[in-house]
Amino acid sequence: MRHHYVLPDISKPGKIGCSLPALDVPASDLPSKDALRQDLALPQVSEVELIRYFTDLSRLNYGLDTGFYPLGSCTMKYNPKLHEDVAVLSGFTSVHPYQPDKSVQGALQLMFELQGLLTEITGMNMTSLSPMGGAQGELANILMLKAYFRDKKDLKRKRILVPDTAHGTNPATAAMCGFEITAVPSDADGNLDLEKLKSMLNDEVIAITLTMPTTLGLFDPHIEEINQLVHKCGALLCGDGANLNSLIGKVKFGDMGFDCVQLNLHKTFSTPHGGGGPGSGPVCVKEHLADFLPSPIVAKQGDAYTFMTPSKSVGRLGSAYGNFGVIVKAYAYILSLGAAGMKQVSENAVINANYIKEKLKDSYYLPYDRTCMHEVIFAEKWQKAVGISTMDVAKRLLDYGFHPPTVYFPLVVEGALMIEPTETESKETLDAFIEAMKTIAKEAKENPDILHSAPHNTPVKRLDEVAAARKPDLRWKMTK
Ligand SMILES: Cc1ncc(COP(=O)(O)O)c(C=O)c1O
Incomplete structure (x- = not known):
């Protein structure tokens, strides 16, 4: 497992991550003493640690350039x-x-x-x-x-x-x-x-x-x-x-x-x-x-x-x-x-969504069993029968390295899983996603607890979604 650089852990008094050049302009006076802070809660780290910290953070970001992103309706499409x-x-x-x-x-x-x-x-x-x-x-x-x-x-x-x-x-x-x-x-x-x-x-x-x-x-x-x-x-x-x-x-x-x-x-x-x-x-x-x-x-x-x-x-x-x-x-x-390329976009978008539909319709309930367009929507019906929710499926997908599809939308489909593969994904990527979804459907029956507590392999485990939305913690604070 990869080591993560957590700033408070690597911070040690006296470590310095930058060197300033010698002063080559006249020094100006500092503000008065009471305007100066004596303690500034900043981490003290070396240059390489700082670089690793930020590089590590950047790798936590999941995006179209890092993996499959089947978010229906709002998806990341082809952005050359x-x-x-x-x-x-x-x-x-x-x-x-x-x-x-x-x-x-x-x-x-x-x-x-x-x-x-x-x-x-x-x-x-x-x-x-x-x-x-x-x-x-x-x-x-x-x-x-x-x-x-x-x-x-x-x-x-x-x-x-x-x-x-x-x-x-x-x-x-x-x-x-x-x-x-x-x-x-x-x-x-x-x-x-x-x-x-x-x-x-x-x-x-x-x-x-x-x-x-x-x-x-x-x-x-x-x-x-x-x-x-x-x-x-x-x-x-x-x-x-x-x-x-x-x-x-x-x-x-x-x-x-x-x-x-x-x-x-x-x-x-x-x-x-x-x-x-x-x-x-x-x-x-x-x-x-x-x-x-x-x-x-x-x-x-x-x-x-x-x-x-x-x-x-x-x-x-x-x-x-x-x-x-x-x-x-x-x-x-x-x-x-060009005109021919645009047509191909549509054909690929539709064929990719229908491929997923056909491959997954024995594992997930398909409320509308007909040819779909750019996205396919499953419902949680069969998983719910064994105590598993759409959210559990979505969280477990993270363990398999995939961004989850759009969930619980549209509202007319109970526990909707709205999957949009997009026109540019290869058959290999689609097959890997299908395999993960099938494994999850199997786990739902045989080992439901692993889904209830998912994700297990991500840096942050299952979040309190409401608290995350209402009280977002967006600023780093020195806690040690
Ligand atoms: C069908 C549909 N209409 C409208 C919108 C709104 O677009 P925007 O997010 O740019 O406001 C979206 C966004 O995803 C959409 O899927």
């Missing part, structure tokens, strides 16, 4: 290092948002072209890159819908329908914009319950927000019918395209009848999702919503690129023009993969 290099080219990093347009034509051209690429990928008519994340893209969508109906003087629509499987940001956004929310239940196959939907649609409904693929990782085959029902009652179809990596190059939101959709560039298009890093949630709309897009968008006049504000814009969503670094990476991703 090449695109990081492109995004930090000095021509991109040293421009200022308020430079005159004519001095940043290259940056504007890139934005203009990305608008066009995303418009084509989604089958829409116009795109704004300005939202800074998925939830902000959803906000932009709902603000546009609100402005659109106000503009038509249709003021009675105050309800948004949201499937019961939806990501929490969907109802939260609708509520933020002042709408009443009605949850549309799913049917036994995991699709939207069409009969229930019909009973809910009337002239008070402004829209339904629909995630595709759904947050059950499924393609709803009734989309055409949903599209007709929703539009027939005068409402609009608002898409959540946060997880595009199973549709890209295959199916377009515009062709499915959606009026608007937000994308998460920080999931599908080469920026890691999660960890609080930068995001970008462009919104792509059909012609009738184009005037309402959040500003600015980039237009081309003659040979020149320029920022412009759509005539009935819902306004700005941030201080500048969106998250430019993320925008650059998305552009590089699309161009480097």
Whole structure:
């Protein structure tokens, strides 16, 4: 087992980890005595110990570069290092948002072209890159819908329908914009319950927000019918395209009848999702919503690129023009993969998820036994019968060296294990994960205690999750 460098243990009075050069400037006076601390609780360690301590800490971090990361819905997808290099080219990093347009034509051209690429990928008519994340893209969508109906003087629509499987940001956004929310239940196959939907649609409904693929990782085959029902009652179809990596190059939101959709560039298009890093949630709309897009968008006049504000814009969503670094990476991703590469992304994402589904469905209960899209969802039913929870399975996976999948989401599946392998994982990696999951299912029956007390091989054992969230201990303190 590896030795861990714990600062209080290696700290000894008198050890020093740095040497300062001789003073070559005039010494200045120290502050008065009572302003100086006599005891400073800092560890005293040698240089090599300090380096080992930090290197050791860095190795405790689990990430996409260290192992398989099957976190469904919010997963770390393919984020090529090449695109990081492109995004930090000095021509991109040293421009200022308020430079005159004519001095940043290259940056504007890139934005203009990305608008066009995303418009084509989604089958829409116009795109704004300005939202800074998925939830902000959803906000932009709902603000546009609100402005659109106000503009038509249709003021009675105050309800948004949201499937019961939806990501929490969907109802939260609708509520933020002042709408009443009605949850549309799913049917036994995991699709939207069409009969229930019909009973809910009337002239008070402004829209339904629909995630595709759904947050059950499924393609709803009734989309055409949903599209007709929703539009027939005068409402609009608002898409959540946060997880595009199973549709890209295959199916377009515009062709499915959606009026608007937000994308998460920080999931599908080469920026890691999660960890609080930068995001970008462009919104792509059909012609009738184009005037309402959040500003600015980039237009081309003659040979020149320029920022412009759509005539009935819902306004700005941030201080500048969106998250430019993320925008650059998305552009590089699309161009480097090309149309054929994008299609392959979707095919690989779907085949990898279905491979896991087929291999694990004898070990874990599969609530919807049908072809899935980019992710597959199991339930804890069979493990629960022997006293094992989804959390026990997730913790035990850590012992086998894997990051656990998303757990307990979506809420409609009891004890959900939402596994998204992503398009880039090899068969060997998938097989190793499947093997670990099968072993855990066996352990659940034969040696449940080993799961209850897992993880055993990690530097920190099972945490009090509530205390960790409510009272995070983020600062190192000298305790000895
Ligand atoms: C389906 C769906 N919609 C919306 C979001 C929100 O995106 P963001 O985290 O960028 O706000 C997510 C995030 O994971 C998501 O999975």
